[in-house]
Amino acid sequence: MLAVSSSDAGRWRVLHVRGEIDMATSPTLRQEIIGQIGAGHRNLVVDLAGVDFVDSTGLGVLIGGLKRTRSQGGDMRLSGVTGQLSRVFELTGLDDVFTVIDADQPDGVVGAQP
Amino acid sequence: MLAVSSSDAGRWRVLHVRGEIDMATSPTLRQEIIGQIGAGHRNLVVDLAGVDFVDSTGLGVLIGGLKRTRSQGGDMRLSGVTGQLSRVFELTGLDDVFTVIDADQPDGVVGAQP
Amino acid sequence: MTSGINLVIPAQPEYLSLVRAVVAAAAALDPGLGDDRIEDLRIAVSEATTNAIEAHANLGSRERITIRCDLADDRIEVEVEDHADPGFEAGELDSPGPLDRPGRLEYEGGMGIPLMRVLADEMKIRSLDHGTAVQLVVYASGPSKD
């Protein structure tokens, strides 16, 4: 099960993801990211606070999103990376690739780094 | 997993049960009930508020406890019977056999019906 | 059976909660099955597996128990197959006492099969060459068994 809702924080479009991101659900997230970029939202925050599992398929979708936003002159950041997520981000070296922002102060941090 | 702790409410000994009561765990509950009766506690309340599953083996242990306390001139009552538990109690007719007391006011109801 | 799940477990009670978790997860894949019916199936399968474990224990058998979940469009079928031989005694199946027969509550056992019968929409017990198969069916749009 995966559910995605969205909200705005300044120039950032925030996608709030809930559930597990694996081979079954990652196409939903990919479509959502592509749809947002297509609708003109080149600056995305993917809020993973409601996600308790991400597999390599899900990591691939996040990498793809990062590359897509950047190729449009935008950017993608993550928040809510804890537990199992921080473990796989660390093991794959993705913690160095993604800008992970503090879930408690998303606006502040996001606003401070345009 | 099954965990049992106990407390006193007037003349009643209250067993607070947590976990699932099935073939794997019901021997623990049976031993606990027998031990309490052996230690002189003939009036027992089994608080099932922390239990989310009871199978027929568990129901059998509760019936056994009721009979054992009564054969010693005591009694056994239940509290916290909700969800899956109320379904199996209803289907087996045990809701008519056991006195189920309100978990919110255990002392009051227990004290009122010596 | 290509849309089915099989689970094979040792005939030991500590695996019961795993069986319940698998059945609940399998049943949740059927969009037509409400939470109440999933719960009914979960209880019924737990009872059938308990009986199978008990039958193995009585015989000291170390063989394993198979739980097959078969999801069809309109129903979920679960079969619990054990290898405890001999299985049911002759006649035992003909008169499973109803839950409300007078005096039944004098006994601390004997509630498993009657519970399965009221919880499942269909329940069949088959004697195998070297064991027993209990089949439990719950229909997605089945009559509420309450």
Add this chain to the structure above:
Amino acid sequence: MTSGINLVIPAQPEYLSLVRAVVAAAAALDPGLGDDRIEDLRIAVSEATTNAIEAHANLGSRERITIRCDLADDRIEVEVEDHADPGFEAGELDSPGPLDRPGRLEYEGGMGIPLMRVLADEMKIRSLDHGTAVQLVVYASGPSKD
């Protein structure tokens, strides 16, 4: 293998969460395995099963995937066996790229096998006659793989 659990699932991604739940529940029966190691095993088995499902999908195969959990005193072994034939291409197994090789992050895939390698204490891939078996071992008192 009498203390083992087998799970057979259709080669479809919606069964992945069930596989993770079963592996976690099986691993939890091993008192020597901490929550962190159970989590490592759960991720690794999920990756192996994902690859198996993908291999079946690529071939349009409708056969099922078997996940065997074998609990021993000092370790838990899980084997994921698929029936996607041919399995790995020759040579593919010899050079699984490490996670940190330069440019690897240019690709959105290729993280599954490296993740399994770092998460499990042992990982072996065997080509079968008609498929692939991936074996993952986590030791109860094994070296922390952090």
